[in-house]
Amino acid sequence: MKEINVAQISEAIKDMCIETNHFLSADMRAALDRAEKEEESPLGRQILSKLKDNLQIAGEDHIPICQDTGMAVVFAEIGQEVHVTGGWIEDAINEGVRQGYTEGYLRKSVVSDPIVRKNTGDNTPAVIHYFMVPGDKIKLTFAPKGFGSENMSRVFMLKPADGVEGIKNAVLTAVKDAGPNACPPMVVGVGIGGTFEKCALLAKKALTRAADERAADHFIREMEEELQRKINASGIGPGGLGGTTTAFAVNIETYATHIAGLPVGVNICCHVNRHAVRIL
Amino acid sequence: MDVNIKAPFDAEELKKLKCGDMVYISGTIYVARDAAHKRMQEALDKNEALPMDMNGNGIYYMGPSPAREGRVIGSAGPTTASRMDKYTPRLLDLGLKVMIGKGKRSPEVKEAIVRNGAVYMAAIGGAGALLSKSITASEVIAYEDLGTEAIRKLEVKDFPAIVVIDTTGEDLYIKATEEYRKEV
Numbered sequence: 001m002k003e004i005n006v007a008q009i010s011e012a013i014k015d016m017c018i019e020t021n022h023f024l025s026a027d028m029r030a031a032l033d034r035a036e037k038e039e040e041s042p043l044g045r046q047i048l049s050k051l052k053d054n055l056q057i058a059g060e061d062h063i064p065i066c067q068d069t070g071m072a073v074v075f076a077e078i079g080q081e082v083h084v085t086g087g088w089i090e091d092a093i094n095e096g097v098r099q100g101y102t103e104g105y106l107r108k109s110v111v112s113d114p115i116v117r118k119n120t121g122d123n124t125p126a127v128i129h130y131f132m133v134p135g136d137k138i139k140l141t142f143a144p145k146g147f148g149s150e151n152m153s154r155v156f157m158l159k160p161a162d163g164v165e166g167i168k169n170a171v172l173t174a175v176k177d178a179g180p181n182a183c184p185p186m187v188v189g190v191g192i193g194g195t196f197e198k199c200a201l202l203a204k205k206a207l208t209r210a211a212d213e214r215a216a217d218h219f220i221r222e223m224e225e226e227l228q229r230k231i232n233a234s235g236i237g238p239g240g241l242g243g244t245t246t247a248f249a250v251n252i253e254t255y256a257t258h259i260a261g262l263p264v265g266v267n268i269c270c271h272v273n274r275h276a277v278r279i280l
Numbered sequence: 281m282d283v284n285i286k287a288p289f290d291a292e293e294l295k296k297l298k299c300g301d302m303v304y305i306s307g308t309i310y311v312a313r314d315a316a317h318k319r320m321q322e323a324l325d326k327n328e329a330l331p332m333d334m335n336g337n338g339i340y341y342m343g344p345s346p347a348r349e350g351r352v353i354g355s356a357g358p359t360t361a362s363r364m365d366k367y368t369p370r371l372l373d374l375g376l377k378v379m380i381g382k383g384k385r386s387p388e389v390k391e392a393i394v395r396n397g398a399v400y401m402a403a404i405g406g407a408g409a410l411l412s413k414s415i416t417a418s419e420v421i422a423y424e425d426l427g428t429e430a431i432r433k434l435e436v437k438d439f440p441a442i443v444v445i446d447t448t449g450e451d452l453y454i455k456a457t458e459e460y461r462k463e464v
């Protein structure tokens with residue numbers, strides 16, 4: 001059995017906190033470049049150009065891309081042949097978040113209780129999703145999530161009779177309601193199937209997929225492309241100030257579901273769709 | 281149209297702004313978001329003075345990331361304005377003239393904007409590193425215990441924003457979206 005010490009886990013999380021908040025992944029930068037060339041609105045092009053300037057300043061001057069450095073979301077895929085040593089993995093992840101947000105001058109945006117609302121001062125706790133997988137590695141995906149777009153996300157408990165049209169309407173409704181609030185151009189994560197909580201989790205996971213990577217399934221890939229075309233025809237545009245670039249991508253994940261249901265989760269992310277991966 | 285404007289704001293200058301104008305603000309503005317608005321409302325309910333005079337002033341809805349040593353402020357982009365809608369008409373009736381944020385406003389806020397000759401502007405959401413370059417000084421003036429949500433006084437130079445709702449109540453989000461909507 002392979003041993004992985006919790007210190008390695010904390011270190012990886014800390015690094016990803018700082019990295020994701022200062023540097024966007026290549027797929028997101030490429031999406032921004034492409035959009036700037038294709039956008040029809042002059043104001044929209046100006047905004048996209050400013051977003052590129054913003055990325056450059058963030059990287060060079062080491063200022064977070066966005067002041068909302070997010071709530072830390074972690075997908076921890078743990079190989080069942082791994083033995084974690086030196087402590088509890090959850091403490092290790094939170095220690096990484098604590099160090100990353102403190103040492104990286106990132107904003108502490110987490111309150112300990114949703115009703116009392118006292119800031120925890122170190123951006124912990126993280127929201128952690130564990131998956132047991134085959135093998136002897138731990139794969140950590142770190143995706144800090146800002147709440148301008150999180151607040152505009154939705155779960156729709158559709159009926160089987162609503163079908164594909166119902167799914168498309170649900171996604172388009174969520175995007176149109178989000179409009180300028182979600183800092184478009186956005187990435188739209190969609191989870192179809194499972195249960196109430198599973199579709200939301202699929203939608204979140206979909207946001208960690210590269211913006212230029214389409215679904216493997218032919219039918220789902222076509223739905224992603226069609227929805228992106230329709231979203232970009234909505235007129236919302238960069239910053240919600242009108243234009244032809246509203247979504248950089250629509251990423252759909254699916255799962256088996258019940259004979260009576262068709263759950264659809266729509267998790268919207270702004271143009272600062274941050275994600276990084278470390279394999280230990 | 282590009283317009284340079286001084287803060288605090290002159291009511292007559294604000295009347296000239298039209299939705300879609302790009303403005304560059306120089307002068308003093310204040311920063312407040314969710315928790316600070318809640319506290320200001322509680323202060324008003326108890327007939328206590330607010331930390332700053334609303335009259336002629338502007339509020340930027342923002343919660344910065346921490347400043348590195350030797351820097352004025354960290355990343356400093358706008359937050360979603362609609363979360364402040366519940367508290368806003370009362371502040372507008374007290375003389376608040378400009379709000380800077382991002383996203384839609386409620387019908388009640390729009391009515392209060394028109395009633396008071398105020399303006400709602402959007403800064404570019406998610407451009408906090410870029411926007412921080414237009415902030416030349418930052419000082420916490422109230423509710424320090426709220427951390428990033430404390431009330432700050434900012435000095436800004438050529439801070440860029442776009443007029444979304446002008447003094448007549450016209451809304452750029454609606455107008456511009458209509459302009460680029462296509463049938464597919």
